[in-house]
Amino acid sequence: MENEIIEKKESLEDINSDIVGWGVDADPENDPTYPMKKRTNEEHQGYSWDRPPQQPINIEILHSNERPNVSATFGTSSPLSGVSGEIRRYAFKYSENDNRHWLGLLLADRVNVVEGIVDDLSKGHIPNYFAERGWKAGMKHHPEEIVKKILVTALVTTVVVSWFFSSSGSKKPKLGKLLKR
Amino acid sequence: MNYRGPYRVRADHKPYPEIQHPNDAIVRVTRSCICGSDLHLYHGLVPDTRVGMTFGHEFIGIVEAIGSSVEKLKVGDNVLVPFNISCGSCAFCRQELYGNCHESNPSATAVGGIFGYSHTAGGYDGGQAEFVRVPYADVGPTIIPADMDPDDAVLLTDVVPTGYQAAEMGGIQKGDTVVVFGAGPVGIMAARCAWLFGAGRVIIIDHIDYRLEFAKNYAKCEAYNFRSLEDPVLFLKKTTDWLGADVCIDAVGCEAAGNTLQTITGRKLLLQAGSATALHWAINSVKKGGIVSIVGVYGPTDNLIPIGNVVNKGLTIRANQASVKRLLPRLIDHVQSGRLNPKGIITHRVPLEEVSDAYHIFSSKIDNCIKTILIPPSARN
Ligand SMILES: NC(=O)c1ccc[n+]([C@@H]2O[C@H](COP(=O)([O-])OP(=O)(O)OC[C@H]3O[C@@H](n4cnc5c(N)ncnc54)[C@H](O)[C@@H]3O)[C@@H](O)[C@H]2O)c1
Numbered sequence: 058m059e060n061e062i063i064e065k066k067e068s069l070e071d072i073n074s075d076i077v078g079w080g081v082d083a084d085p086e087n088d089p090t091y092p093m094k095k096r097t098n099e100e101h102q103g104y105s106w107d108r109p110p111q112q113p114i115n116i117e118i119l120h121s122n123e124r125p126n127v128s129a130t131f132g133t134s135s136p137l138s139g140v141s142g143e144i145r146r147y148a149f150k151y152s153e154n155d156n157r158h159w160l161g162l163l164l165a166d167r168v169n170v171v172e173g174i175v176d177d178l179s180k181g182h183i184p185n186y187f188a189e190r191g192w193k194a195g196m197k198h199h200p201e202e203i204v205k206k207i208l209v210t211a212l213v214t215t216v217v218v219s220w221f222f223s224s225s226g227s228k229k230p231k232l233g234k235l236l237k238r
Numbered sequence: 239m240n241y242r243g244p245y246r247v248r249a250d251h252k253p254y255p256e257i258q259h260p261n262d263a264i265v266r267v268t269r270s271c272i273c274g275s276d277l278h279l280y281h282g283l284v285p286d287t288r289v290g291m292t293f294g295h296e297f298i299g300i301v302e303a304i305g306s307s308v309e310k311l312k313v314g315d316n317v318l319v320p321f322n323i324s325c326g327s328c329a330f331c332r333q334e335l336y337g338n339c340h341e342s343n344p345s346a347t348a349v350g351g352i353f354g355y356s357h358t359a360g361g362y363d364g365g366q367a368e369f370v371r372v373p374y375a376d377v378g379p380t381i382i383p384a385d386m387d388p389d390d391a392v393l394l395t396d397v398v399p400t401g402y403q404a405a406e407m408g409g410i411q412k413g414d415t416v417v418v419f420g421a422g423p424v425g426i427m428a429a430r431c432a433w434l435f436g437a438g439r440v441i442i443i444d445h446i447d448y449r450l451e452f453a454k455n456y457a458k459c460e461a462y463n464f465r466s467l468e469d470p471v472l473f474l475k476k477t478t479d480w481l482g483a484d485v486c487i488d489a490v491g492c493e494a495a496g497n498t499l500q501t502i503t504g505r506k507l508l509l510q511a512g513s514a515t516a517l518h519w520a521i522n523s524v525k526k527g528g529i530v531s532i533v534g535v536y537g538p539t540d541n542l543i544p545i546g547n548v549v550n551k552g553l554t555i556r557a558n559q560a561s562v563k564r565l566l567p568r569l570i571d572h573v574q575s576g577r578l579n580p581k582g583i584i585t586h587r588v589p590l591e592e593v594s595d596a597y598h599i600f601s602s603k604i605d606n607c608i609k610t611i612l613i614p615p616s617a618r619n
C-alpha cells in the first residue's frame with residue numbers, strides 16, 4: 058500500500074516534469090491555509106493597538122458608522138459636492154449592512170455624472186464622448202459594435218432631449234435648479 | 239486619468255499630489271496596469287465611485303518625495319507598490335492580512351484601502367497617472383531588485399500575488415484537480431500557480447477563445463469554452479469521474495457571463511451585487527468536502543448563490559483580497575529563479591494619454607488583449 062502511494066507520487070512528478078516549478082510550494086501541513094494561518098487573536102484586546110498618527114482631517118470625510126473614527130489615513134480624491142454630496146451624506150447615516158447605504162451611493166454616483174458634465178461645460182470644456190469612451194480604438198477593432206452603440210446613444214439622447222423640451226414648463230425650472238447646486 | 243462616468247475616462251491634467259501624512263511618499267509612476275477590478279469601476283458597478291477620481295492600483299515608480307517619518311525609502315528609490323494600502327500596525331496587518339487593514343479606509347469596514355478604487359476603498363487617487371501619493375511608505379512599497387524587469391515588477395503589485403493566493407487558499411494537495419473559472423490575467427496566473435502547489439490537473443473555463451488559447455499555452459492547462467459545453471457543471475462532473483473537482487477557483491467576479499437571470503439581475507438591474515454565475519458554477523462543480531477559493535470581486539450588497547449546496551456538500555470557502563506584501567518575498571524568488579514569467583501575459587503597451595482607448599480595448603476583450611500597461615510620458619524616453 059505504502060509503495061503504491063510512493064509510486065503514485067513519483068509518477069505525478071514525472072507527468073508534470075515539463076512544468077517548471079511543479080510542486081515546489083506543495084505543503085501538506087498548510088492547513089488551515091491563509092487567511093486563518095497567522096491567527097493570533099490579538100483583536101480580543103479590542104480596538105486597542107497603537108494607531109499610526111492621524112492624517113489631518115481638513116476636508117469633510119464620511120466614515121462608516123460601523124467604526125468610531127476616521128482611519129489614520131484616507132484619500133482626498135474628489136471631495137463631496139453638490140446634490141451627489143448631499144445624497145452621500147444621507148447614505149452614510151446607514152450602516153454597511155443597510156441597502157439604503159449602498160443604493161444611496163449608487164444613486165449619488167449617477168447624479169455625480171451629470172454634475173461632472175455641468176462642471177465640464179462651466180469650464181468651457183465640451184466632453185468628447187466619442188474619445189472618452191475609447192471609440193477610436195473601437196472603430197478600428199469592432200466598428201459594427203461602435204456604430205450600433207452610436208445609434209443607440211443618439212436615439213436615447215433624442216428621446217431625452219425631446220422629452221425635456223416638450224414637457225410642461227413646471228419641470229424645467231426644477232431640473233435647472235438641480236443642476237445648478 | 240480622470241473618471242467621468244460609466245464607460246467614460248480621459249487623460250487630464252490634475253494637481254501634483256501632496257504629502258498629507260508624515261509616512262507618505264510621492265512616487266513618479268513609470269508603469270501602471272489596467273486590471274479586471276478597474277472594469278468594475280469603469281462599468282459603474284462600485285458604489286461611491288466619484289467623478290474626477292484617478293484609478294490605478296497596479297503601479298511601480300520612482301520615489302520623488304518622502305514625509306518626515308519615512309525611514310525605509312529614500313528619494314530616487316525604484317519601488318513596486320502593493321495595491322493594498324496597509325498601516326502595518328493594526329491587529330489585521332500584524333496577522334499579515336494586509337488586504338484587510340483597519341487604518342487605511344474610513345468609508346467601509348469590510349474592505350481595506352486600495353489605490354484608485356472608489357471612496358468605498360478609501361478615496362485615494364491611483365497610479366494611472368504621472369505622480370501618486372503613497373501612504374504608509376514604510377510598509378507597502380518594496381524596492382525592485384536591480385536585476386528585475388520593470389514589466390515583471392508591475393505585475394507583482396497585484397496579478398501574480400492574487401493568482402498565487404487564489405491557488406494557496408484552495409489548499410491544493412499533490413494530485414488535486416483544480417478548476418479555474420475565468421481566463422483573464424488573474425485566472426491565468428491562478429492556473430499557472432496551481433502547479434506550484436502540486437496540482438495533478440488544471441482546467442480553465444472561459445468563453446473567449448483567444449484567452450483560452452493563451453491560457454492553454456501560458457499555464458499549460460486544459461481550457462474549455464463554456465459556450466460550447468451545454469452545462470459546464472455537468473461537464474466538470476463527467477470529467478472528474480462524476481465526483482467533482484477537489485478545488486474550484488472563482489477568478490471572474492461580479493461581471494460573469496453565462497446565465498441570463500444572473501446577468502439581468504446582477505449587471506443590468508443591479509438587484510444583486512453583480513452576477514454570481516462563476517461562483518455558482520464553482521460551488522456546484524467542486525467535490526463534497528472540497529474547497530472554493532474566491533478572488534473574483536463582488537459588490538457590497540447581496541448575491542444569489544446556492545448556499546444550500548455549500549452546507550449539504552460540506553464545502554470550505556476561502557476568499558480575500560490578495561495580501562500582496564505577505565507574498566512578495568516568495569514571489570520575487572519565483573520570478574528571479576524563472577519559475578514564473580509574469581511579463582509573458584502583457585499584450586498591450588499604451589501611452590497614458592491614450593487611456594480611454596486602452597480601457598475600451600481591455601473592457602471589450604478585443605485585439606487579443608490579456609493585460610495592458612500604461613506608460614506615462616516621462617517614462618517613455
Ligand atoms: N482578490 C483580489 O485581490 C483581486 C485582485 C485582482 C483582481 N481581482 C478580481 O479578479 C477578477 C478577474 O480579474 P482579471 O483582471 O483577470 O479580469 P478580466 O475581466 O480580464 O477576466 C475575467 C474573465 O472571466 C471571464 N468570464 C466571464 N464570465 C465567466 C464565467 N461565467 N465563467 C468563466 N469565466 C468567465 C471573462 O470572459 C474574462 O476573460 C475580477 O473580478 C477582479 O476584480 C481580485
Ligand SMILES: [Zn+2]
Pocket residue numbers: 273274275276295296321396397
Ligand atoms: Zn488589480
Ligand SMILES: [Zn+2]
Pocket residue numbers: 324325326327328329330331332338339340341342
Ligand atoms: Zn493595518
